Amino acid sequence: MTYEPATEPNDLGRYFIERGNAGDVDGLVALYEPDAVLAFPPGNLATGHAQIREVYERFLAARPVLTQGRQHAALTGGDLALTSSTLTSGDVTVEIARRQPDGSWLWAVDQPVFVA
Template sequence: MTDSGKRAERPEDLSRFVVERLNAGDVEGLVALYEPGAVLALPDGGVATGSDEIRRAYAHLVADRPVFTPGRQQPTLRNGDLALTSVRLPDGGVTVEVARRQPDGTWLWAIDQPRIPE
């Protein structure tokens, strides 16, 4: 079970939340990790822009209930209200994301590249 109402107090929390929500099939909880105008890179090379497109992408991804394994969080690089996050995936790939601090102090992703093959 996931707590999709839980907000990221640190940029690094987003990576943990995404795996929890993917494994729970929690599409709305996944969308809640992104700014309304965020962009998400898709496996086919396309881009999902905004909440509606990100919602459709995740609904398709979790439809068959795949299981996701957490990777190893890499050191976060911060510059004011921006943070560059990255996770080394168990299969050797890597993720790269840009998170932005929100007015309430929590963090949301603005840009998400969920898989860069090595």
């Protein structure tokens, strides 16, 4: 399946909600670079598509209903962007996205629940 590319860093968060609510594990994995790092569930690290896929297979098995929180403006410098959202639960997400050679964006680092 071909997925619509993220043309802006904050597209990734919107696609995450859409694909997660659709139960689309492949669609979630497609939001990440091949060697990306995902810090989820809290205290665990998944590196690369295979491990990220395992995390989202377990996560989506519970059939969560995801809601878009308040997405903050992306802080972009060159080919990197810091994205962040405040979820309806009050938790904060923090991600680093990287512009790809084709101009699209993918997450390189994702910490969906940031604990200060």
